[in-house]
Amino acid sequence: MSKVSTSFEESVRKIKDGDTLIVGGFGLSGIPENLIQALAEQGTKDLTVVSNNCGVDDWGLGLLLQNRQIKKMIASYVGENKTFESQYLNGELEVELVPQGTLAERIRAGGAGIRGFYTPTGVGTPIAEGKEHKEFDGKTCILEEAIVGDVALVKAWKGDSYGNLIYRYTARNFNPLAAAAGEHTIAEVEEIVEPGELDPNFIHTPSIYVQNILKGDHFEKRIERRTVRQAQ
Numbered sequence: 001m002s003k004v005s006t007s008f009e010e011s012v013r014k015i016k017d018g019d020t021l022i023v024g025g026f027g028l029s030g031i032p033e034n035l036i037q038a039l040a041e042q043g044t045k046d047l048t049v050v051s052n053n054c055g056v057d058d059w060g061l062g063l064l065l066q067n068r069q070i071k072k073m074i075a076s077y078v079g080e081n082k083t084f085e086s087q088y089l090n091g092e093l094e095v096e097l098v099p100q101g102t103l104a105e106r107i108r109a110g111g112a113g114i115r116g117f118y119t120p121t122g123v124g125t126p127i128a129e130g131k132e133h134k135e136f137d138g139k140t141c142i143l144e145e146a147i148v149g150d151v152a153l154v155k156a157w158k159g160d161s162y163g164n165l166i167y168r169y170t171a172r173n174f175n176p177l178a179a180a181a182g183e184h185t186i187a188e189v190e191e192i193v194e195p196g197e198l199d200p201n202f203i204h205t206p207s208i209y210v211q212n213i214l215k216g217d218h219f220e221k222r223i224e225r226r227t228v229r230q231a232q
Contacts, residue, residue: 001161001162002161002162003161003162003163003207003210003211003212003213004161004192004212004213004214004215005186005212005213005214006214007214008034008035008037008038008188008214008216009038009041009042011035011038011186011212011214012035012038012039012042012044012186013042014151014184014186014212015039015042015044015047015150015151016044016150017044017045017046017047018046018047018048018071019044019047019048019149019150019151020047020048020049020050020147020148020149020150020151021047021048021049021050021149021150021151021152021153022050022051022107022110022147022149022151022152022153022178022181022182023036023049023050023051023061023152023153023154023178024051024152024153024154024155024173024174024175024177024178024179025051025052025060025155025171025173025174025175026052026053026170026173026174027052027053027079027224028055028056028059028060028221028222028223028224029170029171029173029224030155030167030170030171030172030173030174030175031055031060031061031155032153032154032155032186032187032188033059033060033155033188033216033219033220034188034214034216034218034219035153035155035186035188035214036055036060036061036063036064036153037063039064039069039153040063040064040066040067040069043067043069044069045068045069045071046069046071047064047069047070047071047072048070048071048072048073048074049061049064049070049072049073049074050074050075050103050107050147050149050178051073051074051075051174051178052075052076052077052100052103052173052174053075053076053077053078053079053081054070054073054075054078054079054081054084055079055081056079056080056081056222056224057080057081057082057083059220059222062081062083062084065081065083065084065087065093066083068087068092070093071093071094072093072094072095072096073093073094073095073096074096074098074103074147075095075096075097075098075103076097076098076099076100076102076103077100078095078097079224080224080225097127098127099121099122099127101119101121102119102121102122102127102144104174104177105117105119105144106144106145106146106147107146107147107174107177107178107180107181108177108180108181109146109147110146110147110148110149110180110181111148111177111179111180111181111209112180114146115145115146116143116144116145116146117143117144117146118134118136118141118142118143118144119141119142119144120139120140120141120142121142122142123140123141123142127142128142131143131144146181147181148181148182148183149178149181149182149183150182150183150184151182151183151184151185151186152178152179152181152182152184152185152186153178153182153185153186153188154175154176154178154179154185154186154187154188154205155167155171155175155187155188155189156175156187156188156189156190156204156205157171157189157190157191158189158190158191158192158193158198159187159189159191159192159193159198159210159213160192160193160194160195160196160197160198160207161192161193161194161195161213162195162207163187163207163209163210163211163212163213164195164198164203164205164206164207164210165179165187165189165203165204165205165210165213166198166202166203166204167204167205172204175204175205176204176205179205179209179210180205180209182209184211184212185209185210185211185212186210186211186212186213186214187205187210187212187213187214188213188214188215188216189213189214189215189216190215190216190219191215192213192215
């Protein structure tokens with residue numbers, strides 16, 4: 001029943017040209033950085049990537065952008081990425097901007113097997129164009145479809161060899177949602193323990209959602225933007 005893999009390169013071979021990926025993280029917090037680097041080296045192309053944002057120019061999902069491996073980005077935030085801006089304005093990258101709460105719920109719905117849901121967010125804006133409208137108690141809502149990925153890439157703090165995962169602090173963010181919404185989920189962790197060592201009360205992602213788990217040897221954990229105050 002062990003789902004432990006030893007090679008990041010072998011794990012990402014599951015990802016094929018044209019696949020849809022759901023990637024955990026928020027900014028650079030909680031991103032599966034080793035899996036992203038392995039995918040960049042593999043060179044898989046024409047990907048649709050679903051994530052809160054696309055990293056920065058030289059790190060995170062920004063590495064895939066630099067390699068022109070991403071065909072379409074579904075995100076809620078463009079961020080500090082000049083490559084993202086350039087490729088979009090030049091018509092090289094298709095972008096679907098989604099309100100952040102809606103994006104989270106679309107991913108959650110995908111993991112729960114819910115095909116879609118109605119929300120008032122985006123009514124009267126370009127977000128609503130071409131979408132079904134319906135009133136609930138006098139409030140207009142639009143229909144949003146769930147998102148399911150061919151593969152999900154997530155980062156956790158601890159996991160056991162069965163694939164149960166625990167996230168730490170703000171790195172939890174989109175990771176549990178992404179893990180549940182992937183047809184095949186690959187998790188990189190900082191520590192792998194034996195089954196039974198994780199308290200069931202603190203497991204965030206049950207093993208049923210995870211197909212592969214790997215221990216990373218090195219995590220940079222970069223900060224997207226650091227703001228400091230001068231000493232008084």
